Amino acid sequence: MGKKIKFIQGNEVVxxxxxxxxxxxxxxxxxxxxxxxxxxxxxxxxxIGGKFIQMEDELASLCAIIGASLTGHKVMTATSGPGxxxxxxxxxxxxxxxxxxxxxxVQRGGPSTGLPTSVAQGDVGQALWGTHGDHxxxxxxxxxxxxxxxxxxxxxxxxxxYRTPVILLFDEVVGHMRERIFMPEPGEIPLMERxxxxxxxxxxxxxxxxxxxxxxxxxxxxxxxxYNVTGLAHDMWGFPSNNPKVVHGLLRHLIDKINNNAxxxxxxxxxxxxxxxTVLISYGASARSALHxxxxxxxxxxxxxxxxxxxxxxxxxxxIVRQKCANAKYVVVVxxxxxxxxxxxxxxxxxxxxxxxxxxxxGVFITPTDIRSVLRLIQGxxx
Amino acid sequence: xxxxxxxxxxxxxxxxPEIRNPKSEIEVIMAVKDYIRKRFxxxxxxxxxxxxxxxxxxxxxxxxxxxxxxxxVMVSGIGCSSRISGYVDFHTLHTIHGRALAFATGVKxxxxxxxxxxxxxxxxxxxxxxxxxxxxxxRNINITAVVMNNRIYxxxxxxxxxxxxxxTLATTAPYTNIDQDFDVAELSQAAGASFVARTxxxxxxxxxxxxxxxxxxxxxxVVEVLSQCxxxxxxxxxxxxxxxxxxxxxxxxxxxxxxxxxxNPDLIERGIFVQKDIPEYCAEYSKIIEKxxx
Ligand SMILES: Cc1ncc(C[n+]2csc(CCOP(=O)(O)OP(=O)(O)O)c2C)c(N)n1
Ligand code: SF4
Ligand SMILES: [Mg+2]
Numbered sequence: 001m002g003k004k005i006k007f008i009q010g011n012e013v014v015x016x017x018x019x020x021x022x023x024x025x026x027x028x029x030x031x032x033x034x035x036x037x038x039x040x041x042x043x044x045x046x047x048i049g050g051k052f053i054q055m056e057d058e059l060a061s062l063c064a065i066i067g068a069s070l071t072g073h074k075v076m077t078a079t080s081g082p083g084x085x086x087x088x089x090x091x092x093x094x095x096x097x098x099x100x101x102x103x104x105x106v107q108r109g110g111p112s113t114g115l116p117t118s119v120a121q122g123d124v125g126q127a128l129w130g131t132h133g134d135h136x137x138x139x140x141x142x143x144x145x146x147x148x149x150x151x152x153x154x155x156x157x158x159x160x161x162y163r164t165p166v167i168l169l170f171d172e173v174v175g176h177m178r179e180r181i182f183m184p185e186p187g188e189i190p191l192m193e194r195x196x197x198x199x200x201x202x203x204x205x206x207x208x209x210x211x212x213x214x215x216x217x218x219x220x221x222x223x224x225x226x227y228n229v230t231g232l233a234h235d236m237w238g239f240p241s242n243n244p245k246v247v248h249g250l251l252r253h254l255i256d257k258i259n260n261n262a263x264x265x266x267x268x269x270x271x272x273x274x275x276x277x278t279v280l281i282s283y284g285a286s287a288r289s290a291l292h293x294x295x296x297x298x299x300x301x302x303x304x305x306x307x308x309x310x311x312x313x314x315x316x317x318x319x320i321v322r323q324k325c326a327n328a329k330y331v332v333v334v335x336x337x338x339x340x341x342x343x344x345x346x347x348x349x350x351x352x353x354x355x356x357x358x359x360x361x362x363g364v365f366i367t368p369t370d371i372r373s374v375l376r377l378i379q380g381x382x383x
Numbered sequence: 384x385x386x387x388x389x390x391x392x393x394x395x396x397x398x399x400p401e402i403r404n405p406k407s408e409i410e411v412i413m414a415v416k417d418y419i420r421k422r423f424x425x426x427x428x429x430x431x432x433x434x435x436x437x438x439x440x441x442x443x444x445x446x447x448x449x450x451x452x453x454x455x456v457m458v459s460g461i462g463c464s465s466r467i468s469g470y471v472d473f474h475t476l477h478t479i480h481g482r483a484l485a486f487a488t489g490v491k492x493x494x495x496x497x498x499x500x501x502x503x504x505x506x507x508x509x510x511x512x513x514x515x516x517x518x519x520x521x522r523n524i525n526i527t528a529v530v531m532n533n534r535i536y537x538x539x540x541x542x543x544x545x546x547x548x549x550x551t552l553a554t555t556a557p558y559t560n561i562d563q564d565f566d567v568a569e570l571s572q573a574a575g576a577s578f579v580a581r582t583x584x585x586x587x588x589x590x591x592x593x594x595x596x597x598x599x600x601x602x603x604x605v606v607e608v609l610s611q612c613x614x615x616x617x618x619x620x621x622x623x624x625x626x627x628x629x630x631x632x633x634x635x636x637x638x639x640x641x642x643x644x645x646x647n648p649d650l651i652e653r654g655i656f657v658q659k660d661i662p663e664y665c666a667e668y669s670k671i672i673e674k675x676x677x
Contacts, residue, residue, distance in 0.1 A: 025493050046672045051492050053668075056518040060485035063478065067458070067489025070476065071497070075489075093479050221456055221474040221490060222497050228420075228469055230477040239423055239469060240477075 004183040010174040011036035011078075013145045013181060014104060015044060017152035018076050020184065021191060023102075024050035025073040027064035029057050029083060032116045033172040034106035037078040058083035062090040066099045070229065072194065072220035074156055078104035081123055082113060084130070091165055092131035093231040095254060097238075098163035098208070098216060100194065102155045105167060106175040107284075109363045118363030119172040121284055124340040127167045128314045134251060136258035138265055139167040139314040143287040145181040148174060150189060151267065151311055157192035158265060162257055163216055169313065171336070173285035173365055194218055197225065208250075209236040214257050259315050267311035268320060272298060276306030278375070279325050280358075281345055282334035283310040285365065290334040292368045293375070313341065321348040330378050331355045336366055418442045418452065420472050427466055431625025433584040433610030437502065437531050438467050440587055440608075444594035455498045458487040460512060462504035462538045464531035464610075473500075481511030484519040487526050495665035498598060499526040505546040506536045509565055513545070520574035523602045524664040528576075529594070530567055530605065533612035541615030552619045567607040568656045577602035579657040583609040583632035586653060593655070602663050609636070609651070 008016075014037055018026075026045060028038040038054065045052040051068070055061040058079050065075035079087065084105045094101055109115025110122050123130075127139040138158055142148040148170065155166040197217035199205045201224035210216050219225040232240040233247045241247065258265070271294055273279065282290040287309040297303040308324050310317065321344075325331050331354055333342045339357045346352035358374035360366040419442065428434050445455065455473040459465035461480035468475040474497075478486045483501050491499045508516050508530045519526060535553060536542040543553035548564040556562075571579045578600040582589040590608055597604035611617060611628035622628050637643040639654030 025489070027489060046668070046675050049672055049676055051668065053488070053492055055485065055488070056514055059482060060488070060515055060518070063482045063485035064489030064492070067476065067486040067491075068493035069489075071490055071494040073493050089479055090482065221476070222453065222494050224453060226452060226472055226474050228475045228477060230469075231479055232477070237422070 003185070006181050006183055007178055008145070008181065009036060009176060009178050010145055010148055010170065011106065011176070012040050013148045014078070014152050014168070014170070015040040016183065017149040018102070018156065019044060019048070020149075020186075020189070021153045021156035022074045022193075023076050023156065024048065025065060025068040025075045026051070026077065027053045027055050027061045027068070027075075028077045028079065029055055029061050031058075031080045031083045033108055033175050034078045034080045034104065036175075037104060037106070058086040059090065062087040062094070062101075062103065065101050066090060066094055066097070069099050069101050070221045074100070074160070076102040076104065078106065080106050080108045080116075081110045084123060084126065088131040092133060092135070094165040095131065095135045095137070096231045097229050098254075099165065100159040100163055101165045102152075102159055103165055103167050105169050107169060107171040115363040117172070119285060119336060119365050120361070120363065121169075121171055121286065121336040122340070122361075123169060124313060124335070124337060127169055134255065136255045137167065137314050138162070138164060138258060138312070139169050140267060140312050141169045141171075141284045142311055143174060143284055143309060145174075145179050147269075147311065149181060149184065153189045153191070154267065157190070160192045160194050161215070162261065163218070164258065169284065171284045173288075196220070199225070201225070206236040207238050208234060210253055210257075214253070214260075262315040262317065265312055265315060266317050266320060268317065269309040269311065270306065270324060271295075271309070272306035273308060273324050274306075275304045277328060278303070278305040278330045278332065278379070279328040280305070280307045280332050280334050280371070281310065281321065281325075281341070282307065283313060283341070286334045286336055289366050289368050289371055293371045296368070310341070316344040316348075318344070318348045321345055325349055329354065332358050332371070332374060332378065334358045334366065334371055336360050415439065415442045415446065418445060418472055419470055423469050426470055428463060429614045431611070431613045432463065433533060433608075433612070433625070433629075434464050434467060434531055436584040436587060437464075437529065437590065437608050437610060438470060440590040441467075441500070441502070441529070441594055442471065444591045444598060447591070448595055448598060450498065450598075454496070455500060456487075456490050457500045457502070458483045458490060459502050460504070460507040462507045462536070463612075464502055464504035464533075464537070465507060467502045481507055482515060483507065484512065484515040484526065484528065488519060488522075488524055491524055491526055492665055492668065495525070495669070500529065500598065501526055502529040502531055504537065505530060505532040505534060506544040509567065509570070510545045517570070517574035520571055520576040520603050520605070522664040523575060523577050523661055525601055525603070527594070527597045527600075527604045527606070530607040531610045532567065532607055533610045533616055534564075535612050535616040535619075537612045537615055541619055547616075551616075554615075554619070567605065568652075571605040572657050575603070576605045577657065577659050577661050578604035578655070580605070580655045581607040581609070581651070582653045583629070583636055584611060585629040585632040586636075589653065596655070596658075600658070601666075602661060
């Protein structure tokens with residue numbers, strides 16, 4: 001762990017981590033509670049020769065970073081719910097055209113303009129199915145600044161490795177809170193650089209022909225290989241095709257490259273799960289309260305209770321959830337929405353009836369007391 | 384090669400003896416073929432579609448400027464017009480409806496040494512993409528926008544666009560269109576574009592010439608090319624086939640500032656409306672980098 005300690009806001013951590021990962025192009029549009037990311041980027045990027053641009057809206061922001069990614073840059077945009085909604089069409093484009101990019105959504109209360117300055121985790125489902133058509137997506141989150149840093153670096157690594165957009169689903173609490181962070185030293189977290197083709201000029205390069213390992217080496221726009229990039233279903237040259245075999249192969253590739261690598265994409269933390277009869281499953285800011293409950297109950301009454309904190313939300317880690325909850329009598333999903341992660345957890349666990357929800361949807365941060373009252377009800381100890 | 388032969392321009396040249404010149408035609412084909420992706424022909428445009436003329440003119444402009452294929456990025460949106468990017472042997476980015484200029488902004492800003500050409504349909508550029516259009520113009524980022532204006536949504540089958548104009552007919556304006564249209568040249572100027580020009584597919588030499596000037600211009604340049612969609616606009620509005628539509632362009636346009644315009648204010652002006660030297664976006668950002676880095 002780095003020696004340099006900082007006491008900064010979560011949104012600033014995202015900026016530091018992105019720069020650490022090699023980001024040098026950022027486009028965005030201001031929106032609470034993500035705006036500080038754009039502000040810090042506008043200060044930092046030109047100092048290192050990178051580029052910052054404030055676009056006319058979020059539609060344009062995601063389009064611009066896709067364009068910049070194609071010229072060989074590591075790119076990111078950040079927004080919150082309303083902006084993330086606007087980005088859905090180009091998110092699908094990035095999936096279809098396999099463009100590495102990172103999209104941060106610092107969640108606030110919705111739907112619509114909702115609660116601009118309040119916390120929520122209501123965009124979890126949208127991150128997966130917000131854009132139209134069949135696809136797979138990577139979405140990650142974190143509950144504290146140290147983890148925000150490493151998850152953000154991971155997001156860039158994953159985007160480059162799998163040629164995919166990666167969504168970082170933070171929330172208003174972690175984004176705005178200040179806490180201590182040990183800044184990793186250069187080289188401390190491994191970085192993935194873009195896989196570029198070794199095919200020489202004049203030899204036919206197939207931008208959309210996966211190698212045996214499923215990866216597709218890229219060639220920067222402006223380089224020696226000229227090819228077509230499109231959001232239409234396309235063949236190995238990137239040229240539009242509606243040949244059923246080509247289309248089937250493309251869709252399978254887009255989905256398999258993520259879902260078949262779910263283990264590589266999986267990030268989670270566990271606390272006291274060895275003997276836990278009650279397992280809390282949580283993520284993001286909610287996991288802070290969940291951990292507090294777990295630790296105080298173990299300390300005060302020796303209760304066998306533990307926490308599974310998910311950092312990778314999509315692809316959903318079915319097997320790890322199933323495995324970690326195998327001996328649990330109760331499983332309680334703690335989140336700030338009406339149960340968006342409760343659904344897949346119930347699918348993972350047999351019988352689903354032992355999975356409960358402890359939530360809050362009023363813009364107020366879920367507290368240990370909120371979780372405790374749900375636990376008392378479930379465990380039959382009254383209020 | 385087969386596909387090239389049904390490009391609208393050849394068809395039209397043969398029917399227009401005044402510029403017919405078989406020898407140079409062959410030369411044109413030879414020069415232009417180096418810039419196309421033969422693999423992707425035949426193209427998808429209807430016979431007589433004006434978009435092929437724009438493609439041909441664009442390739443000739445690029446060829447006459449002696450540009451290298453590797454230094455050109457063509458970004459397009461969605462529409463019949465936007466398919467142009469599939470046929471050219473540049474770096475090509477065929478994006479989503481209306482957002483080509485936003486993608487192009489990212490490409491240009493991240494690699495300012497590349498030449499960005501963005502062909503768009505009238506709906507693509509000025510309806511769904513209108514906001515990106517005015518903001519790219521306002522920034523004066525060095526991109527060449529080509530508005531292939533056929534006054535209709537060709538790709539989706541003939542609905543009215545913001546450039547169809549009052550009194551026209553379209554599949555979604557069956558009783559007559561009551562939407563007023565934009566004047567692309569005026570709009571571009573007001574939004575801050577530093578090079579603005581207009582011509583038509585009838586005036587091929589002028590298309591080539593204006594595209595050359597636009598590409599060489601340092602700043603945001605707009606070339607509006609009135610293009611014919613015989614399949615929908617022509618048929619719906621009973622203007623006739625491609626040739627008749629082009630004759631219509633000839634009769635209803637006039638060089639900018641001409642006497643004819645004073646006598647008949649309904650004529651559409653062709654030529655350059657703005658050409659000015661103002662700070663370019665990427666160059667200005669480089670200055671910021673220079674100032675704050677190191
Ligand atoms: C978001 C979105 N809305 C609508 C469409 C359907 N659509 C495709 S092309 C087009 C209009 C094309 O008209 P124009 O831009 O004028 O190009 P043309 O086909 O006339 O060359 C529309 C509405 C789409 N592809 N995406
Ligand atoms: S529908 Fe119109 S614009 Fe589209 S290819 Fe046919 S003629 Fe051209
Ligand atoms: Mg049109």
